[in-house]
Amino acid sequence: MELGLYTFADVSPEPGPGAIGPHERLRNLIEEIELADQVGLDVFGLGEHHRPDYAASAPVVALAASAPVVALAAAAERTKKIRLTSAVTALSSDDPVRVFQQFATLDLLSNGRAEIMAGRGSFIESFPLFGYNLEDYDELFAEKLDLLLAIRDQVKVTWQGKLRAPINGRGVYPRPYQEKLPIWIAIGGTPQSAARAGVLGLPLALAIIGGEPARFAPLFDIYREAARRANTDPATLATSINVHSFIAVTTEQAADDFYGPQAEVMNRIGRERGWGPTSQAHFDQARGPNGALFVGNPEQVAEKIVAQHRIFNNDRFLLQMAIGTMPHAKIMKAIELYGTKVAPIVRKETAKTAPAPAA
Numbered sequence: 578m579e580l581g582l583y584t585f586a587d588v589s590p591e592p593g594p595g596a597i598g599p600h601e602r603l604r605n606l607i608e609e610i611e612l613a614d615q616v617g618l619d620v621f622g623l624g625e626h627h628r629p630d631y632a633a634s635a636p637v638v639a640l641a642a643s644a645p646v647v648a649l650a651a652a653a654e655r656t657k658k659i660r661l662t663s664a665v666t667a668l669s670s671d672d673p674v675r676v677f678q679q680f681a682t683l684d685l686l687s688n689g690r691a692e693i694m695a696g697r698g699s700f701i702e703s704f705p706l707f708g709y710n711l712e713d714y715d716e717l718f719a720e721k722l723d724l725l726l727a728i729r730d731q732v733k734v735t736w737q738g739k740l741r742a743p744i745n746g747r748g749v750y751p752r753p754y755q756e757k758l759p760i761w762i763a764i765g766g767t768p769q770s771a772a773r774a775g776v777l778g779l780p781l782a783l784a785i786i787g788g789e790p791a792r793f794a795p796l797f798d799i800y801r802e803a804a805r806r807a808n809t810d811p812a813t814l815a816t817s818i819n820v821h822s823f824i825a826v827t828t829e830q831a832a833d834d835f836y837g838p839q840a841e842v843m844n845r846i847g848r849e850r851g852w853g854p855t856s857q858a859h860f861d862q863a864r865g866p867n868g869a870l871f872v873g874n875p876e877q878v879a880e881k882i883v884a885q886h887r888i889f890n891n892d893r894f895l896l897q898m899a900i901g902t903m904p905h906a907k908i909m910k911a912i913e914l915y916g917t918k919v920a921p922i923v924r925k926e927t928a929k930t931a932p933a934p935a936a
Contacts, residue, residue, distance in 0.1 A: 578886060578891065578892060578924070579619035579817075579892060579893040579894070580620075580882075580894055580895075581619050581621055582613055582618060582621050582622070582912065583622030583624065583662075583664035583896075584609075584622075584899050585897075586599075586602050586606050586623065586648070586899075587901050587902050602902075609905075609909065610656060612912050612916075613916065616912065617916050618920065619893075620692075620893065620895060621660070621661055622664025623645035623648055623649055623661075623662075623663060625644075625663060649661040649663075649683055653683060654686070656687075659690065660691075660692055661687055661690050661692070662692035662693065664763070664819070665696035667697070668695045668696065668697070668725065669717040669721060670717070671721070673724040674728065674744075676693065676725060677749055677758070678749065678750070680693050681750075681752060681753040684754045684755055685754050689753070691755075691758065691759075692759040692761065693758065695762060695763065696764065697715075697770075713740060716740060719773075721741070723738070724738065728749045732749070733747065733748045734746070760779060761782050762777070763782040763784065766793060766796065771799045771803070773803075774803075775800040775802070775804035775811075777807075778807065778809040779814070780815040780817070781797075781816050781817070782819055783818055783889075785869050786821055786869055787869050789868070790867075790868075790869055793889075794888055794889060800816070815893060816890075817892065817893035817895060818889055818891045820871050820894075820897065821839065821871070822871035822896035823835035823898055823900075823903075824873070824874070824878050824898075824914045824918075825873075825907070825914070827874055828872075828873045831873050831911075832860075832864065832872055834903065838903050840855050842900050842901040866881070866884070875915075879918075879926075882894055883922075883923055886926075
C-alpha cells in the first residue's frame with residue numbers, strides 16, 4: 578500500500594505575534610515535501626482553496642494553496658521519487674485544458690511523477706471568483722471531467738458541451754512524460770460520486786474526516802459494483818483513504834499538539850456551515866480505535882491504518898497532518914516519524930494480506 582501526505586498549506590487567519598503568512602508557509606511546505614521524499618513516503622498532495630486561511634489559495638492572507646501545481650513544480654526540483662498530486666483540483670471552476678497543460682508540465686519536470694485528484698470541492702468560493710453559477714455545480718463537474726479525460730486520452734480533441742465553448746480538432750500540449758496522466762476522483766461521501774468514478778473506470782480517493790470510518794465501506798462497494806457493470810475489473814482500480822492525522826513520539830504529545838489548531842479550523846468552518854462546536858470530548862472520541870482521527874504515537878497510528886486497510890482493502894493512505902497552523906518543526910518531526918516508524922509497520926502488515934502476484 579502506498580503511504581503519503583496531503584495539506585492545504587494553512588496560514589494564520591489573523592496577523593499578529595507568531596502568525597504564519599503565505600511566504601513562510603510555502604517555503605516550509607517545500608521542505609516538508611522534500612523530507613517526505615527522503616524518508617520514503619510515496620505521495621504528497623496539495624489542496625486547492627481560494628480562502629484567506631490557506632496558503633495554497635489565491636488570497637494572500639490565510640491559505641497558501643490557490644495554485645497547487647506551482648508549489649508542486651517547485652517541489653519536483655527538490656525531490657526524486659515521491660509522486661506529486663493535487664488534493665484536490667476544483668475542476669468545476671477551472672478550465673480542463675489549462676489543468677491538463679499545467680499537470681503535463683509538472684509531469685515533465687518531475688520525470689513522470691504528477692497526478693491529478695479531481696473533485697467538486699467542499700468549498701464554493703471559486704465559483705463567484707471565476708464567474709460560475711452555483712446552480713450548475715453538478716453539471717459543471719461532469720462536463721469538465723468529460724473534457725479532461727478526452728484531452729488525456731487523445732492528442733487532438735473534438736468536444737462539445739453546454740457550459741463551455743466547443744473544441745474542434747485542436748491539439749492540447751504539452752503531452753505528459755507518462756503515457757497516461759493519472760486522474761483520480763476525490764469524493765467526500767456521496768454515493769453518486771462513487772458510482773460515477775466506477776462507471777468511468779477511474780481511481781477513487783475517499784476523504785473521511787468524521788464519523789466511524791467503517792460506515793463508509795458501502796461507498797467502495799458501490800464504486801466497485803459500478804465498475805463491474807461498466808465492464809471494468811474492480812481489481813484494476815486503485816483506491817485511497819484520506820484522513821486527518823498527527824504523529825508524535827507520545828500519544829499525549831500528538832493530541833496536545835493537534836487539538837488546538839484542529840479545533841480552531843473545524844469550529845471556524847462549522848460557524849460558516851451551521852455545525853455545532855467541536856470539543857475535547859469529541860476529539861478524544863474521534864482519535865479512539867473506531868474514530869476518524871489518526872492521532873497518536875507511531876505504533877498507534879500504524880495499527881489504526883492497518884485496521885482501516887482490513888475494512889477497505891485500499892491501495893493508498895494519505896494523512897493530512899497540518900490542520901490549521903502548526904509549528905514547522907513539529908510537522909517535520911511528524912513526517913519523519915511517519916516515514917521511519919509508521920510506514921515500515923504498515924508495509925509489513927499489509928504485505929501479509931496482499932494478493933500473490935500473477936504467475
